[in-house]
Every structure is written in structure tokens, then in C-alpha cells.
Amino acid sequence: MRAIDLLxxxxxxxxxxxxxxxADQGSVLRAxxxxxxxxxxxxxxxxxxxxxxxxxxxxRGPRGVTPTLFGEAFVEHARSVLAELRRxxxxxxxxxxxxxxxxxxxxxxxxxxxxxxRAIAALKRDRPGITVIVQEATFDAQVPRLLDGEIDLILGxxxxxxGARGLRQIDLYSEPVRLVARTGHPARERRDLRxxxxxxxxxxxxxxxxxxxxxxxxxxxxxxxxxxxxxxxxTSNLTVSTLVRDTDMIAALPDLxxxxxxxxxxxxxxxxxxxxxxxxxxxxxxxxxxSARLMLDRLREQAAELSAQIAAGWSASPGAPASPGAxxxxxxxGAEGAxxxxxxxxxxxxxxxx
Numbered sequence: 340m341r342a343i344d345l346l347x348x349x350x351x352x353x354x355x356x357x358x359x360x361x362a363d364q365g366s367v368l369r370a371x372x373x374x375x376x377x378x379x380x381x382x383x384x385x386x387x388x389x390x391x392x393x394x395x396x397x398x399r400g401p402r403g404v405t406p407t408l409f410g411e412a413f414v415e416h417a418r419s420v421l422a423e424l425r426r427x428x429x430x431x432x433x434x435x436x437x438x439x440x441x442x443x444x445x446x447x448x449x450x451x452x453x454x455x456x457r458a459i460a461a462l463k464r465d466r467p468g469i470t471v472i473v474q475e476a477t478f479d480a481q482v483p484r485l486l487d488g489e490i491d492l493i494l495g496x497x498x499x500x501x502g503a504r505g506l507r508q509i510d511l512y513s514e515p516v517r518l519v520a521r522t523g524h525p526a527r528e529r530r531d532l533r534x535x536x537x538x539x540x541x542x543x544x545x546x547x548x549x550x551x552x553x554x555x556x557x558x559x560x561x562x563x564x565x566x567x568x569x570x571x572x573x574t575s576n577l578t579v580s581t582l583v584r585d586t587d588m589i590a591a592l593p594d595l596x597x598x599x600x601x602x603x604x605x606x607x608x609x610x611x612x613x614x615x616x617x618x619x620x621x622x623x624x625x626x627x628x629x630s631a632r633l634m635l636d637r638l639r640e641q642a643a644e645l646s647a648q649i650a651a652g653w654s655a656s657p658g659a660p661a662s663p664g665a666x667x668x669x670x671x672x673g674a675e676g677a678x679x680x681x682x683x684x685x686x687x688x689x690x691x692x693x
Contacts, residue, residue: 343392352424354388355417357381358396362414366403415487422488429628439468440630445481446473447495452576453595454511454617454645455494458637469630477574478620482506485622491631493620494638498550500620507623509635511642514615514649516551517597517605521584526606534562534608542567543579543590554613555591594649617642 360370361381371381389396396410406414429440446455459471474481474490478498484490486505500506518537520526529536544567545552559566571588573579576596583590584602593615597605619638621627627635 340393345391349391350388354384354391355420357384358388358410359414359417359421361385361397361404362406362410365405369403418489419487426488426625426628429630438466440628441470441472442492442628442630442634443472443474443490444634445485445490445493446475447478447481447493447574453593454638454641457641457644458634461637461641462634466630466633469633471634482620485620488622488625491621491627492635495617496550497616497618497620505623506620508618508620510616510618511638512617512646512649514617514645515594516554516591516610516613516615517594518589518608518610519583519592519597519603520587520589520606521602522604524587524606526589532607534558535564537589537606537608538564538567540567541569541571541586541588543571543573543582543588545591546572546574549574551591551613551615555610558610558613595645 357370357374360373361367364370364373367381367385368378371378374381385396392409392413394409395407396413397404398407432439444455455473459473462469462471478493478495481490481493482503485493497508497510500508518534520540524540526532526537526540544555556566567589571582573582576592579590579592580596580601580603582588583592589606591610591613592603594605597603619635
């Protein structure tokens with residue numbers, strides 16, 4: 340097949356918008372309605388694109404259209420181009436007045452439910468004109484959208500990115516994980532409570548193959564214990580907290596969630612090797628927009644405060660070490676990040692460091 344020159348002026352921006360609309364809507368008619376165009380105009384423009392490319396982009400059927408192999412590839416690139424143009428417009432606007440814009444944050448199902456609300460509140464106090472969009476999904480589902488420019492950053496527990504191209508990470512703080520149960524749980528009546536004693540109760544654990552699940556399994560193996568037989572797997576902090584509050588289930592939750600009250604509280608069974616690194620995953624080859632950079636600044640500031648709060652909580656806990664996680668490297672990163680972007684650059688990690 341001959342090489343295709345898409346920079347000769349024949350391919351227009353409207354072609355990209357149209358092709359993406361057809362793919363999203365699954366129908367030429369619905370795409371026309373979405374774009375406020377007549378259906379014949381959409382059909383004609385779609386044929387123009389296919390003539391330019393020399394391939395068929397969609398298979399027509401009675402229920403609509405389906406992208407071909409060529410269509411899937413072209414739509415992927417079209418999305419990236421349109422996302423970059425949107426970001427360019429926002430960046431120019433942000434540079435012009437620094438008061439308006441949009442930042443889209445992908446948060447994980449087991450992500451940071453304390454840091455993000457605080458950072459958003461701080462940002463909105465200073466920049467009420469910035470719109471914050473929060474979208475929740477798993478890390479694997481968020482990464483393609485991050486690379487395509489549809490979201491600005493992913494916030495939550497840092498997942499390993501070994502071998503993942505185009506990603507970088509910033510450590511914000513490290514939070515211990517606690518075993519929790521409801522305040523009236525019968526296990527609290529036992530003296531010298533141990534992990535083995537908790538196996539007679541039902542548990543809620545993270546999904547298999549998640550980083551936290553693997554760390555918890557290592558704790559059980561270290562004590563030569565099997566995993567709980569009565570088990571629910573869940574990654575939603577809200578669902579886990581409700582199950583623990585309303586039943587005799589045991590769960591592992593971040594320290595800040597475990598100490599938030601609401602009928603649940605930590606158990607005196609330490610999980611010292613298990614910590615929860617919280618941070619931001621960014622696209623390595625793309626600078627943040629002004630709105631995203633402001634959001635990162637607020638995340639660093641709030642992370643430094645949370646590091647201090649976690650440190651105080653550990654120091655006050657019976658048997659807790661005098662030097663909590665905030666005193667280690669992760670806490671130092673959070674404190675440096677609060678000082679500005681230079682400190683954050685030192686904390687950034689790419690694939691080579693994970």
C-alpha cells in the first residue's frame with residue numbers, strides 16, 4: 340500500500356471530529372444528531388475520509404456501524420489529536436488569566452479518599468473558576484485515557500509501572516494499612532489478640548493481583564497461616580467500610596480511613612510491613628496544563644499535612660514506632676513536594692525506578 344500523506348491539506352479537523360463521533364455514537368444518524376448536522380453531510384464527509392485514507396473505516400449494519408481494524412487505529416489517533424488540541428486551548432486560556440480551566444482526575448477504586456477531597460477544596464478556594472472532574476475506575480482502565488490526554492492525572496495507591504512506556508509517578512506520602520473491625524466486634528474482648536485468632540471470622544480482602552492483596556498474602560505466609568476461608572473480595576473503600584460496620588467481617592483499610600470513626604476502628608494486630616504509597620501517575624511526554632499543575636500543587640500541600648497527621652497517629656498508638664512513615668523517604672517526598680515543583684521533580688519516578 341502506498342504511503343499516505345495526511346499533511347497535504349486534504350484531511351480536515353472536522354473529519355477527525357466526525358470520525359470520533361461516529362465511533363462513539365455507533366451510528367451515522369446519531370453522530371449527525373450529536374454534531375447538529377444533516378445525516379447526508381455526515382455520510383459524505385465520512386466517505387471523504389475513507390477516500391483520503393484508501394480504506395474502509397466502518398462496517399455498516401442494520402443496527403449501526405462498527406469500526407474496522409483500520410477504523411479502530413484511525414479513531415485512536417484522532418482522539419489523541421483532538422485531546423491535544425483541547426489541551427492547547429486550555430493551556431492558552433490558563434496562561435492568559437490563570438483563573439479558568441478544567442482538570443480531570445482519574446481516581447482508583449481503592450484510591451485516596453481523604454487527600455483528594457482536601458486538595459479539591461483547597462483548589463476551589465483559590466481558583467473557583469477551575470472545573471474539577473473526578474472519574475473512578477481501575478488503574479489499568481485509567482492508563483489508556485491518561486496517555487490519550489482524556490484525563491490529566493491518576494491519583495491513588497501507586498501501582499508498579501515496570502515496562503510501561505510513557506508514564507511517570509510522583510510519591511506524595513506513605514500511609515500504613517490497619518486491620519479493622521466494628522467497634523463492638525467480639526474479637527476485641529480477647530487478650531493478646533493475634534492474626535491467627537481472626538481467621539475464625541469472615542474477611543474482606545482486595546481483589547487478587549492487586550498490590551495490597553499481594554502484600555497481605557505475604558503477611559499470612561510469614562506467619563505460616565492460610566488465607567481466610569470465609570472471604571469477600573472488594574476494592575471499594577465505601578463498600579468495605581459498610582460491610583465491616585454492619586457485620587463481623589475483618590478488613591485491611593488505610594490508616595486515615597480506619598481512624599475516621601463511623602462504627603469501625605483499628606484492631607491491635609499490627610501490619611507493619613504493609614504500607615500504602617499514595618501518589619500521582621502522569622503521562623511522561625506531556626507537561627501538565629495550568630489547571631493540572633495547580634491541582635498538583637494542592638495535592639502536594641495536602642499530602643505534607645497528611646504525612647504529619649499520620650505521624651502523630653502512629654506516635655500515639657500503643658506499640659507504634661517513634662519514627663513513623665512520614666519520617667522516612669516517602670514522607671520526606673511529601674514534604675518536599677509541598678515546597679514547590681522542584682521538590683516534586685526529585686520525587687518523580689519513571690519506569691526505570693519502579
